[in-house]
Amino acid sequence: MTVELLQVIKPTGEYVEEIEPDISKDELRRLYRLMVLLRNLDIRGLQLQRQGRIGFFIGSLGQEACQIGSAYALKPQDWAFPAYREIGAALLRGATLKEVMNQYFANAEDLQKGRQLTNLYGLKSINFVTGSAPIATQIPHAVGTALAAKIRGDPVVTLVYFGDGATSENDFHTGMNFAGVFKTPTVFFCQNNHWAISVPVERQTSAETIAVKAKAYGFEGVRVDGNDVLAIYRTVKEAVEKARKGGGPTLIEAVTYRMGPHSSSDDPTRYRTKEELEEWQRRDPITRFRKYLEKKRIWSESDEKKAQDDANHEIDEAIAHAEKIPRPALETLFTDVYSDMPWHLEEQLRELQEEKGRKEE
């Protein structure tokens, strides 16, 4: 059983007019600029780590279309449950680059109080739920939130991000099963980037596709070209609308490629070939979208230069700001464990403060 791969923009920039989504010229340009920002942020993020200015980096190089196309299909009242590569989706939903960079530097202005690795990012005001490193744990959460919205009669849809590797974990299957049984308004968005660190997707499943797995849970699974931002937008939008109308969940498999290392700790040359990488670089989602915009005559060489310059400028400013801010206060080691600090944490905080005091004497 195969599931077809939806494509709107061909690698050449030609497009299929009948399924081209209806997005205004300005919006198309905005989406492209966001993808450029995300690409540059990724390159700079890894550089900052290499220079020892931030501790760790995990990026989304090559997966920009997945991030932007999917998040653009949501409404503000919808909820997103990221894994750890979804900073682009956060930016699209309204997180500012300044906030994001404060998280990278884990400084005193970071809303998460310097407690999490880079890009494990969440922001309540945009319904973007703070994630964790353990794989697939967020999947049942997205189903639960969707079920809650359904119980309360609210027109809210949840979208959950995860990778191909995550589909091997129990939580993926449990989440899918609950969603099928309770017909929750949930969109399962799997970025099949072909690798789970060094393990190829063929080691995660012997099914022909990931999309096909939805069948066993009683709902639809679809496949989309993960390097085609318009195809992703179209597919996610359909799934979101269906969910909002009470049609239940959808599993979307976005077929893409992790063009960078798994994280700053990884060396992909140990397990995959240069040829494979080059083949996917030729399908770069940003180049493809740019060709489309050029074909439609809404993007020029000078637009491109400005987009690149603006992105870099914005990133420079955010870095300059974030790097100046001191690290979070000592107390933040003990706050937020509970709503109020119990006696034993107060005692431990006091001990630590006394010890610090002694050291400084």
Add this chain to the structure above:
Amino acid sequence: MTVLNIVQAVNHTLRDEMKRNDKIVLLGEDVGVNGGVFRATEGLFQEFGPNRVIDTPLAESGIIGVSIGMALYGLKPVPEIQFLDFIYPGFDQIQSELAKFRYRSGGQFTVPVVIRTPYGGGIRGSHYHSQSTEAFFVHTPGLKVVIPATPYDTKGLLTAALRDPDPVMFLEPKKIYRTVRGDVPDDDYMVPIGKANVARDGEDVTVFAYGAMLHVAMEAVELAAAKGINVEVVDLRTLLPFDIDTILSSVKKTGRVVIVHEACKTCGFGAEIAAQIAERALLQLKAPIVRVAGFDVPFPYVLEDEYMPNANRVLNAIEKVHNF
């Protein structure tokens, strides 16, 4: 004799024992082609092939559950869990299955799986690449829990684990994977499971430690020596079954006890040691026992250095029990 660090000692021991015992099968995430994210299984896939070193799907319950099945059939599976922090999808398999097979079958079925996993802080890994939750496993009858602190003990204890008839949790202190180096004999030897090691002799105070904290304790002890306090250091090495004799004889000698671990204080392994001493040697104590432990908070990121016990904190504790 070869000078090795801890991760090399793991690698060499696995290789040597796999040559001797063709029932050993390694399995886990990224352990094959990539040689493990910490390189503990480097070169073994190339040497022993895909039936002996298996890259698995990303599922800890599968990795541990399948290992149990292999062990039932007589193989010696050695699953690697990439970080102790990621073991929880497999926790049910450990708690309900691995630890109880021998008992519930009246000894008919045994599952001598050795679960290797890096644990502990010190690599700026934030909540999910840093925790020391060894107490969960010590609280599970049927498991043995082993933690080496030196390359010599890594080889000796891992060899013993690979020949043990019972399931063993082999927790590797990743902070010192590469920083602690030492002589490792090339010959076959074992360090017995269940035996602590007096890493330094002393009369005034005993410090109990294990894993990366052994080295923090040793640093503190040098500082204490400069102040005229002669500290004995006991490296526990096995947390279950722990070496009660070595613990009590050291307490008898010094009467003053400091316990160091990076795990959270409340219900950490130090609580068990303190309770055992209180039950069996209360009258030998000359001062209240002091624990130096991680704080009772989720493992932090930026404030990691504040969280982790350091030599200064251990020294304060030594002085406190000494001057009581």
